[in-house]
C-alpha cells in the first residue's frame with residue numbers, strides 16, 4: 607500500500623524541476639537508448655502525452671502487468687502509472703526483474719479507501735452476520751495487501767474489462783459477494799447481471815456496518831463504499847446538457863461512473879472498450895466520453911483526423927492528480943539515477959503478500 611509518509615510529491619533535485627522540456631526529453635531519449643533492451647517503459651492510458659510518447663507499451667493496468675513478462679531481456683521496468691499498478695507488475699514480473707515508480711507519491715485515492723485493517727473488521731462482522739456465505743472480490747485498483755487478503759479467503763481480482771465474467775463466477779460459488787473497493791463498478795456490474803438494487807448493500811467503512819433497510823438476509827452484493835474521484839465527477843445533468851447541445855450524440859462512460867450516469871449512456875465499458883468504441887465510430891459521428899481527460903484528449907486528436915468529433919463529457923472535471931504526478935522531471939531523474947547505478951523507488955512486496963496476491967490474480971487470469 608502507498609506509504610503515506612511519501613504522500614507529498616516526491617522531492618527530486620531542483621535541476622530537474624527547473625530544466626527545460628526539451629532538455630528533459632533529451633535526457634530520457636538518451637538514457638532509453640543507452641539502456642536498450644535492459645529497460646522497458648510502460649505507461650497507463652491516463653498518463654500525459656509527453657510520457658506516453660516515450661512508452662514501449664501503453665495500456666490499462668492489467669494489459670501492462672501482463673506485458674511485463676514478455677520483455678524477457680528487461681531487467682528494469684519503469685512503470686508510469688500509479689502505485690497499485692506497479693505492485694501488480696511486480697507480482698506478475700519475472701524473478702530477476704525490478705519495477706520502479708518514478709514518483710512514489712503516485713497513489714490511487716480509490717485503492718487507499720480500503721486498508722487490510724478495515725477489511726479485517728468488515729470481514730469478521732460479515733462472517734458473524736452471514737456465516738461462510740460470502741466470497742471477496744477486489745478490483746485490480748487495490749493494494750497488494752488487499753489482493754492478498756482476498757486471495758487467502760478464496761477470492762479473486764477483477765478488472766473493468768472482465769467484471770461481468772468474474773462476478774458471475776463468484777455468484778455461482780457463494781450466495782454473496784463482497785466487492786472491493788469501487789462501489790460503482792460493483793453496482794453497475796451486478797445490476798447488468800440481473801441482481802436488483804434491493805439485493806445490494808453498501809459497507810459503511812466509517813460506521814463499520816452495512817447500510818441496508820430491511821431484511822439483511824436478502825443481501826447478495828455487499829459493496830465497499832469506495833469510489834474513483836475522477837469518474838464520480840460525471841453526472842446525469844452533464845449527459846442531458848450534452849444531448850441537448852448535440853441531439854445525435856452518443857455517450858460512452860466507464861463503469862466507475864455512478865449508475866445514474868451509466869443508465870443514461872449509450873454504452874459503458876473498460877478503458878480498452880471505450881478506446882475501441884471511439885475508433886470504430888464512422889466519419890461524422892459525435893461522441894461524448896466520460897473517463898480520464900488525458901485519454902479523451904488523445905482520442906480527440908486521433909479521431910479528428912478521421913472526421914469523428916469527440917467531447918469530454920465534463921470539460922470542467924479535475925484530472926487524476928496522482929496519475930499526473932508522473933512527469934518529465936521525475937522520469938528523467940529516475941533514468942539518470944539508473945544509468946549511474948542507483949536504483950530508486952523500487953516497488954517491493956513481502957513474500958507472504960506476494961504469494962496470496964498472486965493467487966487472487968491467477969484465479970482471474972485462469973478464467974476463460
Ligand code: SF4
Nearest residue numbers: 714715716834836926
Ligand atoms: S483515475 Fe481514479 S481509479 Fe484511476 S488512479 Fe486516479 S483515482 Fe485511482
